[in-house]
Amino acid sequence: MSSQPGQAGTPALLIDDLRKSFGKTEIIRGVNLSIARGERHAVIGPNGAGKSTLFNLITGRFPCSGGKIKLHGQDLKGLAPFQINRMGLSRSFQITNIFPNMSVFENVRCSLLWSRGYRYSFWHMVSKSRELTEATDAVLEQINLTERRELPAGTLSYAEQRALEIGITMAGGADVIMLDEPTAGMSHSETDYIMDLIRQVTVNKTLIMVEHDMGVVFGLADYISVLVYGEIIATGRPEEVRANPKVQEAYLGAALEAEH
Structure with a gap:
């Protein structure tokens, strides 16, 4: 189970060996993740890595094929999206x-x-x-x-x-906010506007976001998880993820290069 140092108490979101298959195709393959209350956590990865599927599993839009998801210690298995929303x-x-x-x-x-x-x-x-x-x-x-x-x-x-x-x-x-590509398709000035807004509205809340813009990711996230082919290959602080050779090879090098 991936876990960040310094976490105390019940995590805002706990994912344990999460799996999702569509037919014989396994899209999410044993994801483990622990996100602390008040943390800003970004999930990054190449197209087709399973990021949107992961979001849909957490929010109840898709049923899990295996594993557990807990929100503030409460199991979300079998709950509809509106029920999960009412839990925060x-x-x-x-x-x-x-x-x-x-x-x-x-x-x-x-x-x-x-x-x-x-x-x-x-x-x-x-x-x-x-x-x-x-x-x-x-x-x-x-x-x-x-x-x-x-x-x-x-x-x-x-x-x-x-x-x-x-x-x-x-x-x-809600005290756990999930944002899916919040700055997609924006100009630099629009992106700066939305970044500032996200900082303001998520104070004392838990933020989980999927984002391709590395400037947004490294500017907002306390921790980053890298999802590749349905598996998290690294989780850590931005500087740790940036320096991780596996991440550089699988995704980050090309993504950062595309920013310039």
Whole structure:
């Protein structure tokens, strides 16, 4: 089991001998990982390494073929994605997932409803809830979209839509945030904007992200795990991973070269 030095108490996320096969093809092959509370952890690797599959297993979109996943010590086996979300884990996707015809404010407010106790209470007039409005505005301020409050979400710039999705991801109060390629397709200035945002909104939270931009990875992550052909070949602090000969050979050398 890979584990980082200095971890104490129950990990935020514990993965033990995780496996996933599609037919006879094994995609995830015995992944072990322990991520501490409050840690920012990046999973990197070449295309086809199994990173998105790993995310889908953790969040309950795919059933595991073997092994265990525990969130704050609780086994996630057999749980649906919405049940895992209500246990304190939330994720974003590679493709921006918002309601484009609803306002920016309405997008965030929707993500707050369950955690604020509205759930299936159809008789509540959410527009008249001062507490809910204040909570929504607080999220908008945190993600720097207050001035875009009344705009249809689909009219935002690409980076602003990604920021909105990050706001939606964290609005429900999850303490484990999973971001899948948060800066994909962005310019350098947009990437810097999203990096700063991620730093702000994940303070005192656990962050797990898949990201190809090595500048983002080395700028944000406390620890990095390298996934190659469904197996983690190294886990460590950024400087340790950067210097690891196996990682250089399998992935990192080519990835860093592609950045220039």
